[in-house]
Amino acid sequence: MLRKTVSLILAFSGVFVLLTSVVLYIEPEGRVAYWADWKLLGLDKPQWGDLHVTTGFLFLVALILHVWLNWKPILSYMKNKARELTGVNAANLTALAVTLYVAIGTLFGLPPMRQVIELGAAIKDSHVETYGNPPYGHAELSTLERFAAFMKMDPEKALTALREKGFKAESAKMTLRDMADANGVTPKALYVAMSDATPPVLPDSAPEGTGKLRLGDLCKQFGLDAQAAVKGLAATHIQASTDQTMKEIASANNLSPTEVYQALRAWSLSRKPASD
Numbered sequence: 001m002l003r004k005t006v007s008l009i010l011a012f013s014g015v016f017v018l019l020t021s022v023v024l025y026i027e028p029e030g031r032v033a034y035w036a037d038w039k040l041l042g043l044d045k046p047q048w049g050d051l052h053v054t055t056g057f058l059f060l061v062a063l064i065l066h067v068w069l070n071w072k073p074i075l076s077y078m079k080n081k082a083r084e085l086t087g088v089n090a091a092n093l094t095a096l097a098v099t100l101y102v103a104i105g106t107l108f109g110l111p112p113m114r115q116v117i118e119l120g121a122a123i124k125d126s127h128v129e130t131y132g133n134p135p136y137g138h139a140e141l142s143t144l145e146r147f148a149a150f151m152k153m154d155p156e157k158a159l160t161a162l163r164e165k166g167f168k169a170e171s172a173k174m175t176l177r178d179m180a181d182a183n184g185v186t187p188k189a190l191y192v193a194m195s196d197a198t199p200p201v202l203p204d205s206a207p208e209g210t211g212k213l214r215l216g217d218l219c220k221q222f223g224l225d226a227q228a229a230v231k232g233l234a235a236t237h238i239q240a241s242t243d244q245t246m247k248e249i250a251s252a253n254n255l256s257p258t259e260v261y262q263a264l265r266a267w268s269l270s271r272k273p274a275s276d
Contacts, residue, residue: 003069010062017059020052025120028127031208034140034177036131037186125212132188132221135200135207140187144179145172152201153194161197162190199223202265206246211257215249215264216242224268232267233260 028038033045040048106113134140135151148155155172162169167183167190176187183190200222210218219226219242226242233240233249238260240249250257 006062006065006069010059010066013055013059013062016051016055020048020055023048024052026123028131029124029209031134031137031139032127032131034138035134035186036188037180038127038131128209128212129214129217133207133209133213133217134187135203137208140177140180141175143173143175144169147176147191148172148194148198150203152203153198157198158194161194164197165193167193195223202261202268204265206258206261210261211247211250212245214243214245215240218246218264222268228271229264229267232271233263236263236267238263 023040027033027040027045027048028036030045032038038045043051101110102113105111106117109117135147139147139150142150144158145155147153148158159169159172162179167179167185169179174182176190180187180190202222213221215229216226218224219229230240230242238249238253238255240252240260244252246257246260249255250260253260
């Protein structure tokens with residue numbers, strides 16, 4: 001009875017560990033997930049992480065019990081044909097070699113581990129295009145007042161814009177997270193609503209994850225004309241296209257992503273506001 005129960009717990013918890021591992025592999029980076037209230041099957045990023053930890057511990061406990069209950073069969077795997085205990089046999093050496101190759105190969109970027117890591121990174125990068133990129137890490141935890149100051153926006157105009165669009169916005173002292181929860185929307189939705197009334201300005205330093213953003217998406221986020229931005233960069237001898245990421249533009253022009261960003265920012269500040 002105990003052996004059967006432990007085996008089933010090991011199997012069931014293993015399924016959860018596998019499922020949560022896949023989710024953690026494909027989920028957005030934290031800054032993106034919290035900004036857009038990302039969820040999968042009704043669970044958000046912290047919930048998936050907690051589920052992975054708890055079921056992982058259950059799997060570990062069940063595994064230890066399983067080894068204890070099946071110690072004799074396990075020992076038999078380590079015996080040679082003469083029934084002598086030895087760690088040197090084909091099965092043991094093969095298992096050890098495969099495990100070491102995966103572990104060491106991951107650290108040294110060997111295939112196929114490198115491709116697995118790169119695929120995961122590509123999936124996470126694609127979420128930035130889908131859900132948007134916050135101006136800085138955990139921007140949703142900032143008060144509207146602090147957020148507006150960082151974005152060079154007028155906090156009172158931003159607050160008025162939210163109220164005019166039907167959002168509950170009691171005070172600029174509220175965090176974007178609390179305000180979003182009170183309205184049943186995402187922090188990103190509040191930012192978009194504010195931007196319509198008081199267009200943001202590119203911050204002094206590039207927001208986290210900017211290098212992975214396409215120029216067109218970055219311009220859209222800050223209310224800039226993407227085609228005009230391409231011409232503006234060309235005037236500074238930086239060749240770019242709207243579908244290139246900032247890293248790709250930098251690489252193609254032998255510059256750093258920071259230099260490209262600063263050139264874009266300088267161009268945006270030199271322009272007259274569209275309303276003028």
